[in-house]
Every structure is written in C-alpha cells, then in structure tokens.
Amino acid sequence: MNKFGTPLVMRSGAALACALAALLSFGPRPAAAEDKTFVMKLGLATINDSQHEWCKNFVAAVEKDSGGRIKGEIYPASQLGAIPRQIEGVQFGSIQGYIGPPEFLVGVDERYEVVSAPGVVKDIHHAVRMAEDPELQKMMLSFGANKGIHGIALFIAQPSSVIARTPIRTLADFKGKKLRVLAADMQKEMLTKLGATPVAMTLGDVLPAIQQGAIDGAVAAMTVYTTMHYYDAAKYITETNQPFIFSMAFISKKWFDALPKDLQKIIDTEGPKVAKAIDPWEVDFYAKQRKVWAEHGELISLPASDQSTMMKTFREVAEDVAKRKEPLKQAFDTFAAVAKRVN
DSSP: OOTTSOOHHHHHHHHHHHHHHHHHTTOSOOOOGGGOOEEEEEEESOOSSHHHHHHHHHHHHHHHHTTTSEEEEEEOTTTTOSHHHHHHHHHHTSSSEEEEOGGGGTTTOGGGGGGGOTTSOOSHHHHHHHHTOHHHHHHHHHTTGGGTEEEEEEEEEEEEEEEESSOOOSGGGGTTOEEEEOSOHHHHHHHHHTTOEEEEOOHHHHHHHHHHTSSSEEEEEHHHHHHTTGGGTOOEEEOOOOSEEEEEEEEEHHHHHHSOHHHHHHHHHHHHHHHHHHHHHHHHHHHHHHHHHHHHSEEEOOOHHHHHHHHHHHHHHHHHHHHTSHHHHHHHHHHHHHHHHTO
C-alpha cells in the first residue's frame, strides 16, 4: 500500500485500464493502403482481338503479382461508352484504363497521331520491331502525363486496310468515296490526296454508317472487320497496308498515383511485359483473320505501280503534316528514326 492507503496492484490495474480506454477512444484503426483492394476497370472498343487479349493477360498477371490487391474488370465492345467517353473517364478517374489506338487521344496530346504517319512502316514484322524499341516506347508512354494519362504499354495491331461497299481496285477508285478514318490529320489528308472524303468516326458508329450508306467504307483493321462481322455490310477489302495501326494501354494517372508504390511497380512492369508477349500472338491472329475474310468476301491488292505511287504520296503527307507543329515534328523525327534503325 502507498501512503494514501491504496493497494499498489490496484493502482497499476487502474492505470492499465485508463491507457486501454485512451487507446480505444481513437476508434478502430483504418485499413492501411497496403490492405486495400483496388478495382481496375479497363475499357476498349474492340472485342476478341489483340487489345482484348492484352487486357485478359494483363489483368491475370496483375492480380497474381498483387496477391489480389488489384481486382481487374474488362469491358470490351464499348460497354463503358464511346471512345471519347472512355478517355474522359480515364482522365477524371471514373474508370481506370482504356486500351486502343493512340490517335483517339489527339485531343489530349496532338503527338499521339505520330504512329498514324503513313508510308513509314513497311509491314507487320517491321512494326513489331518498332513497338518493342525502348526509345519509341519511352516517347509514346510519356505523352498525356500532364492531362491525367499514364501510358503503360505500346504494342502492334496490324496494317490498315480499306473496307468498301463497292470494290476499290486502283487509286482512281478512291475518288469521290466517303471513308471513315481516325481523328488524325495524317489520316484525313492521306485520303484527301487520293480524292476521297475523310470522315472521322469512332468505331461503334462505323458499321451502322456503312449499312445505312452514310459512308462508302472505312480505313480500319482486318480483325475488326472479321470479329464484328462487317462482311454482312460490305464484301470488299483493299489491302493498302497503310497506315499501320498500333495500340496503347492508358491508365488513369489519378488512380495510379493513389496506388501504393509496390502496386505502381507491378502496373508499370506488367504493362510492357504483356505487350511484348501479345506482338507474336497478333501476327498469327492477323494471318488467320485474313483467311476468315477470304471465306466471306474479297481481298484486293492495288497494282504494283499504284501501290508505289501511294506509298510515295503518303510519306510526303506524313512529313508535310508533321512540319506544321514543332512538337509533332519532333515526335515524327523520332518515329521515322526508329523505323530506319530497326528496318
């Protein structure tokens, strides 16, 4: 007992009780960021193609590496809205990712259209070497950082071709045609040079426009024509093989910045890793889809002289458009240099 007559053991017990009460007064401990599950919604306009395949493999890898702390959800075929709405969603953080051709982001950063430069990429194997080049990856993934976009992957799609309601067998057949393109000046002007009228249009509107006769055809991808059954609306594909189509994966910077550092590293590591694995998958898939189309419609090649003339014209278009704005010119110079180096 102390001098006040209080048993020492009781005083110690009371102190312990007070300490415990003080600790509980702060309420339950909030879950640490390391314990939180982060939902990652990925949107794309296509389905059952290289972009969709990238999403599936990326989600599987990220979920495994994160121990389930990141939960992926995939929404193909524009389930999250038209492409512009998906891009806005990524910028504002309402969805976590969009996968598609970077040209759709020219409103975010005009340099994204550089991969549309026609007459630069020779064929699909050349494109694979370009997509895996560190210098080109570093440049393309850096765009949009100040506009809410975090680039994580660059991979190939395929060469463009032109689907049409009536056959385009020569360069002269382009004249007067109204054809859909991506919203990129290089794509618009390459058709103008051929005497056609370019119409910028998101993918979800293309098939109905062809069916209704609002446009005569479109510059797009073979794998889109087959997986979305375009052969029900048009039977003719002219394989111009220009411009080449690349795909990119874009993550919301707002969402990415809120992730713990270890999860950020997983996202940045798996993005390009999965992209590299998708490239050979796409080469094989593209070849198979050409055969699918041949069963439903006609594949057309331009005469050699017309193809040569077209390539020369397209390269001039790319250089002329790039000269108009210094940032785009710098990006084009890098793109062209990479193409030459890995030729």
